[in-house]
Amino acid sequence: MSARPETILSIELPFNENLAFYAFTFGAGDPEVAITSGFYGDEYNGLYVCHKLIGFLSEVTEGRAAGWRLKGRVKIFPALNPLGTMAHRRYWPFDQRDINLSFPGVSMGETTERIAAAVLASLRDCRSCIDLCCGSRFFEELPHIRLYESIAMPDESALSFNLPIVWRRHSTPLLTGSLAHNLNLRGVPTFVLKFGGTDRIDPLFCERVYEGILNYFVASGVLEKRAGTGPAAPAAESPWPLPGRIIWPKDVLSVLSPAAGLFVAAAALGCRLERGALIGHIVDPVGGGRIAEVSAPAPGLLFSLRSNPVLYAGSLIARLAG
Amino acid sequence: MKTPLQEKIGLFESSFGDGAGKRFALVSGIHGDELDGLYLSYHLARFLREWESAGKSIRGQVSLIPVANPLATAATERFWPFGQIDVNRCFPGTNGTAADPPPQGEGASHVWAGALFEHLKGFDLVVDVHSSNLFLRECPQIRVLNRYRAVAETYADHTNVDVVWVHDAPTVIETTLSCNLNAAGVPTLVVEMGVGLRIQKEFVEIVFQGVLSLLQKLGILSGALPPAPPSRPIYATDQNVRYLNSESGGFFVPDISVGFKVEQGQRIGRILDALSGEVKEDVASRWNGYLFTIRAHPIVYPGSLMARVIEIA
Structure with a gap:
C-alpha cells in the first residue's frame, strides 16, 4: 500500500503502553481534502467507507486503477477514538468526554483536548473536510450532508456528493466544540455526512457515500477521471432522485412523540410521505394496548427515523424534509 | 414524567414555609453521580421540620429538590442514562411539542430540563449544588459567570465558603441551568464541593451553615437563630x-x-x-x-x- 501512515499523536497510557493515532495521506499535489471518521467508538460505517477509500486510492497511486489519477492529496483519519472502538464505547472511555465536542483542543491538556488539538494541527493544509458520522444511537439516517447555515458554500460542491439532502442547519452552543464548527471558523468548509446507524454497517449506504465522495473528489479537482473511464464501483440505479436538494431549518419537520411507550415503525427510511401517512405506532409494552398513532404532519421525505424503540413524551421519532 | 413502561419518574420537591415571603430553592443531583446535595438536603429538611415543630416561623418558602435527575442517580450514572445526555447542557429545555423540538439528541432530557427550568422561574434565589465529578475534589466554592458577578457579590458573604470563582466561559455554559435562570432574572448560585459518588461530611456542614445564613439574609428565617458571621471569600478569576x-x-x-x-x-x-x-x-x-x-x-x-x-x- 502506498499510503504514508503518519502518527499524528501518541498518548502515553497510565500503565506503560502507548496509543497511536494514525492518518494516511495519498498523493502529493493540491488541494488537500481530509476525511475524518470514528470520533464515536460505536460507529462503524465511517470505518468501512475509509477502508474502501484507502483500498481504491492505493490502487490509484500504484497505477493499478486505469484512467484515474490523483491530482491533489487525500488525508484520511479512519479511527479517531481508537480506545472507544476497542472498548465499544461511544465517547472517550476514560472520562466519557466527547472528542468531537473538544475542539479546538489544547495540545498539553486532557487527553480528548490533545486529540482535538492534534487533529486540528494535522488539518492545517486541508481545503475541505468530510466528517463521516452515523446518526445518534437512537436513529438511522438516510445518507445526507449537514452544513452550518453560516458557512458560505457553493451549492454545487455539496450537491456533487449525489446524496438526496443537504441540510443547512443552525449551530447550537453545544456544537461550538465540534470539528466542523472549528474548521468552518478557519474557513475550511466541512461536510458532515450522516448515514445509517450505530453498532452496524449499512452496506448500501456506505456504497453510496463512497461513490459520492469519489464524485466530490472529481468535482473539486482532487481526482481526475479520464473520459471513458467507468466509475470506481459499478453504477447502480440511484435509490433517490438526483440532484439532491438543499434544505433549510424551516424545511425540516421534527415529529415528536406525544407519549411514552414503545415505538414500532410502519414507514421506511427514504419514503416520501403524504400528509397523514402512517410513520408508526406507539404501543404499551405492559398493558398491551396502542397508545398513539404517529403520522406525517405534512408531506416530506423521511430522512431520520427512530431505530431505538423506547420513547418518552417529547422523544424525537422522525425528521421529514418538506 | 411517564416512562415507556407506563410508570412515573417524579421530580420530587419538599417545601417548607408560610408562603408569605421570599422563595428559595435548593437543587442538586442534576448530575446523578453528585451526592453531597442529598446529605445537605437531609440536614436542611430535618432542621426546618424541627424549626416548624418548635413553633418558629418560616416566612416565605424553602424548596428542596435533591434528586433532579432521578433515573441517573438510581443508576449511579452522571448523565441522563437514556442516551448519556448531560442534563446540564439541555437548558432552557423544551416543552416536548413539534413547535419546540430539542436542539439535538433524543428529546426526553430536554423535556425534563424544560420542566425543571419552568418550575424554578418564580424563585427569588436558587442554589444549584454540584459535587465536581469523579476526577477532581473541590473545596466548597461558589461559581458564577462573569456577567452575573453581581449575584455572587450580593450573596457570597452569606454562603460560608472560602472561594468564589467568577469565570468567563465557553459557549456551552449557555446551556446550563444556572446560566439560563440568571438570564431569566432568577439569581442563581452554583455551589461546588467534594467529589463524585462520595459524601464529604465536613464540606456539607460548611454549606449547610451557608444556606442557613442565606435564609436569614432573605428574611425567611429569623428570630432565634444567631446572626451568621459574614464569610469573606477569596475571589478567583481568570487572572x-x-x-x-x-x-x-x-x-x-x-x-x-x-x-x-x-x-x-x-x-x-x-x-x-x-x-x-x-x-x-x-x-x-x-x-x-x-x-x-x-x-x-x-x-x-x-x-x-x-x-x-x-x-x-
Whole structure:
C-alpha cells in the first residue's frame, strides 16, 4: 500500500503502553481534502467507507486503477477514538468526554483536548473536510450532508456528493466544540455526512457515500477521471432522485412523540410521505394496548427515523424534509 | 414524567414555609453521580421540620429538590442514562411539542430540563449544588459567570465558603441551568464541593451553615437563630487561577486534601509507577496561593488536571 501512515499523536497510557493515532495521506499535489471518521467508538460505517477509500486510492497511486489519477492529496483519519472502538464505547472511555465536542483542543491538556488539538494541527493544509458520522444511537439516517447555515458554500460542491439532502442547519452552543464548527471558523468548509446507524454497517449506504465522495473528489479537482473511464464501483440505479436538494431549518419537520411507550415503525427510511401517512405506532409494552398513532404532519421525505424503540413524551421519532 | 413502561419518574420537591415571603430553592443531583446535595438536603429538611415543630416561623418558602435527575442517580450514572445526555447542557429545555423540538439528541432530557427550568422561574434565589465529578475534589466554592458577578457579590458573604470563582466561559455554559435562570432574572448560585459518588461530611456542614445564613439574609428565617458571621471569600478569576497538569501517566497519590494555603514548591502528591516502584513525578504547586481543586481519581494521563490554585501574591 502506498499510503504514508503518519502518527499524528501518541498518548502515553497510565500503565506503560502507548496509543497511536494514525492518518494516511495519498498523493502529493493540491488541494488537500481530509476525511475524518470514528470520533464515536460505536460507529462503524465511517470505518468501512475509509477502508474502501484507502483500498481504491492505493490502487490509484500504484497505477493499478486505469484512467484515474490523483491530482491533489487525500488525508484520511479512519479511527479517531481508537480506545472507544476497542472498548465499544461511544465517547472517550476514560472520562466519557466527547472528542468531537473538544475542539479546538489544547495540545498539553486532557487527553480528548490533545486529540482535538492534534487533529486540528494535522488539518492545517486541508481545503475541505468530510466528517463521516452515523446518526445518534437512537436513529438511522438516510445518507445526507449537514452544513452550518453560516458557512458560505457553493451549492454545487455539496450537491456533487449525489446524496438526496443537504441540510443547512443552525449551530447550537453545544456544537461550538465540534470539528466542523472549528474548521468552518478557519474557513475550511466541512461536510458532515450522516448515514445509517450505530453498532452496524449499512452496506448500501456506505456504497453510496463512497461513490459520492469519489464524485466530490472529481468535482473539486482532487481526482481526475479520464473520459471513458467507468466509475470506481459499478453504477447502480440511484435509490433517490438526483440532484439532491438543499434544505433549510424551516424545511425540516421534527415529529415528536406525544407519549411514552414503545415505538414500532410502519414507514421506511427514504419514503416520501403524504400528509397523514402512517410513520408508526406507539404501543404499551405492559398493558398491551396502542397508545398513539404517529403520522406525517405534512408531506416530506423521511430522512431520520427512530431505530431505538423506547420513547418518552417529547422523544424525537422522525425528521421529514418538506 | 411517564416512562415507556407506563410508570412515573417524579421530580420530587419538599417545601417548607408560610408562603408569605421570599422563595428559595435548593437543587442538586442534576448530575446523578453528585451526592453531597442529598446529605445537605437531609440536614436542611430535618432542621426546618424541627424549626416548624418548635413553633418558629418560616416566612416565605424553602424548596428542596435533591434528586433532579432521578433515573441517573438510581443508576449511579452522571448523565441522563437514556442516551448519556448531560442534563446540564439541555437548558432552557423544551416543552416536548413539534413547535419546540430539542436542539439535538433524543428529546426526553430536554423535556425534563424544560420542566425543571419552568418550575424554578418564580424563585427569588436558587442554589444549584454540584459535587465536581469523579476526577477532581473541590473545596466548597461558589461559581458564577462573569456577567452575573453581581449575584455572587450580593450573596457570597452569606454562603460560608472560602472561594468564589467568577469565570468567563465557553459557549456551552449557555446551556446550563444556572446560566439560563440568571438570564431569566432568577439569581442563581452554583455551589461546588467534594467529589463524585462520595459524601464529604465536613464540606456539607460548611454549606449547610451557608444556606442557613442565606435564609436569614432573605428574611425567611429569623428570630432565634444567631446572626451568621459574614464569610469573606477569596475571589478567583481568570487572572489568578492557575492550573497544574501532569506531565506523565501513572497513578496519583495525593499528600493533602483541598482548601488549604500552599507554597511555591510544596509537594501535593506523587505520580507513581506500579510496575517499577518508581516515582514518575512529584506534583508540586508552582505558586503561593490557595489550593481549591485537587485530583481525586488516581488514574492520570499526561496532561490530566492535578490541581487548581488561586495565586496570592
